[in-house]
Amino acid sequence: MLKNKELIAKIIIAIITIIIAFQISFRPIDNSDFGFHLRTGQDIVKNHRFPLNESYSYTAKGNFNPLYSWIFDSLSYIAYKTGGLDGLIYLQMIFVFIIYVLIFFALYKSSIFSQNFLLAVPAAINIILAMTFLLIPRIMTRPHLMGFVFLALFLVVLDYAGKKYRESDNLRYILKNKGFTVLLIIFLFWVNSHSSFAEGFAVLCIWAAAQAVKNAKQSEKRMGINGLAGLLLLFAILVFCTPNLYRIFEAFVSTTKSTQEFYSLFEIFPVWGFFYTAIILVYVLGFAVIAAYYFKLRDYYRAIAIIFFAAIGLYSVRFLGELGVAAAVLSIPAANEFIKNTGLKPKLNKIMISIFILLALGQAALVIKYHKANGLGIDSKKLPVYSTAYIQKLNLDGNMFNYFGWGGYFIWKMQDHPVFIDGRVQVYPDDFLYKCAGMLRKPPDFFNEQCEKYGISFAIIPYASNIGGTVMDDFADFLFNNNGWALVYFDNNSMVYLKRGFSPKNDAIIARDEYTMLQPSAMALFLKYRYFISNEGRQALAEHLQSSMSGYPDCLQNEAQKQKLIAELQRSIAGFPDCIYSHFCLAYIYFRLGNNAEATKEMETTVKLAREVK
Helix, strand or coil: CHHHHHHHHHHHHHHHHHHHHHHHHCCCECCCCHHHHHHHHHHHHCCCCCCCECCCECCCCCCECCCCCHHHHHHHHHHHHHHHHHHHHHHHHHHHHHHHHHHHHHHHHCCHHHCCHHHHHHHHHHHHHHHHHHHHHHCCCCHHHHHHHHHHHHHHHHHHHHHCCCCCCCHHHHHHCHHHHHHHHHHHHHHCCCCCHHHHHHHHHHHHHHHHHHHHHHCCCCCCHHHHHHHHHHHHHHCCCCCCHHHHHHCCCCCCCCCHHHCCHHHCHHHHCHHHHHHHHHHHHHHHHHHHHHHHCCCHHHHHHHHHHHHHHHHCHHHHHHHHHHHHHHCHHHHHHHHHHHCCCHHHHHHHHHHHHHHHHHHHHHHHHHCCCCCCCECCCCCCHHHHHHHHCCCCCCEEEECHHHHHHHHHHCCCCCECCCCCHHHCCHHHHHHHHCCCCCCCHHHHHHHHHHCEEEEEEECCEEECCEEECCHHHHHHCCCCEEEEEECCCEEEEEECCCCHHHHHHHHHHCCCCCCHHHHHHHHCCCCCCCHHHHHHHHHHHHHHCCCHHHHHHCHHHHHHHHHHHHHHHHHCCCCHHHHHHHHHHHHHCCCHHHHHHHHHHHHHHHCCCC
16 A cells, blocks of 8 residues: 555656646747857857857957857757757757756655655655746756756765765775766766856765765774875866866856846845745755754765755855755755654644645745746747847948847847857956946946947847836937937837948938837836736826827927828838837827727737737
């Protein structure tokens, strides 16, 4: 009977694991950085070279590119050649499935299911859901996802190898342990796949230190210390087995905080919200209890390792995924012992079953809340797909200015136009990154200097956003809302500006495509929060737009200006039929002209499109 329950428990967890892995990994590409990894992979696979000298960005041209993810880059290009952009999503799904299979394997190999069916199942589900919640923001087609695979594999194999380790083993006997041989192979691939290999080395150092302490307490001769030192030396040597050799350390640890993912949770409360941060802190408290339990058992390796990953998770939101993976593996022995002891106390057993079920429901709700829509291809709501297509038709003179978050996408899609900046912070000097981070200040001296220095003639920028009550990335207001630049294209997530007087070819495009009467940036902050959905929201938006369109009523009195305004709106809709701003403005104008039927039609289109904006 017990074996039947154990089998049922394993089947239940296996099914849940598969469903969760599929749901969180099968989603469109929405992160720009896939582009520069794909471009690097193209250079390696197609052109048979390691692009160690930067050539994708004109502001960093010739700088050293550490290229610490060349295996992932090559795999991503192979996946692309096999299945197009959908191939990248399938690769993403493979990585996620491997991670979840490894966690399930760790649960399967433990005795957690053989003790208390009613307690073991919700406990195992909570472990999987906790990892999922921490992992979800980091699910994207980037090399760190492959790093998570290596981290999970490293932790599982180290647990196996550690069980066969003896205090008296020297290096020769340690290397006869198949587990450590596998770890060396894993680490060699990890070093060439993502810079997170440092975490694996840190885990191994923690394990070796814990073993050394144990050896010292158990043996007066302190046997095995030399073997541990030799093992660490072998792993340190593997760090240099990369195309760039020692030069990787020139840019291995970036001191810049140019993006929010490098900030700690305590620094970004307004951005992520107090509720989200409170959940993370609850997890950290749980990890602290587990660590204390391991200290009590004198299991220094697991105690210190779980503290290490909790610390780096708090240091930077970038490491929350690592925290989820490591915590899932490292917490299993503690969960196993907890179930074993709790099962002997019937009253406590019932209480804990109820608590675990409630925790599972709460975590499931959080996972659903932060889950992104499933699908293939590229998320055109997040990336400048249509504005890029517009630029590619023009063959413009001069260099491009671009938003930091989209640089990777442009590196892949616009290979004839080097970027101003992108997410590879390791190729840019810190001073340059800091100045770019402070670019949106008046007077924009640094921006003007860069335009003169590099011959910047056009720009693709996002709308401003409102995060935690703070206006972010308001490029249109700070840099381009002046007589020196002309708005020639806009859609729901981006705008294209051309510099006046740069070249006759560019000026001819301005004469043809410039929008002189429309101000799409006026709607930017409202698009983010779907104000169209409620009547109150639409009224607030209407009041805001009417104040920004104060000149429109006068324009409508002048037949030539009225026709020009309507022509601009119709041209915008012809170029991008789903443009929310243009449909709303056209509805407003028809209303002012007394054409209620057309105004109603355009407003219905506006509301329909706005419901799709997230």
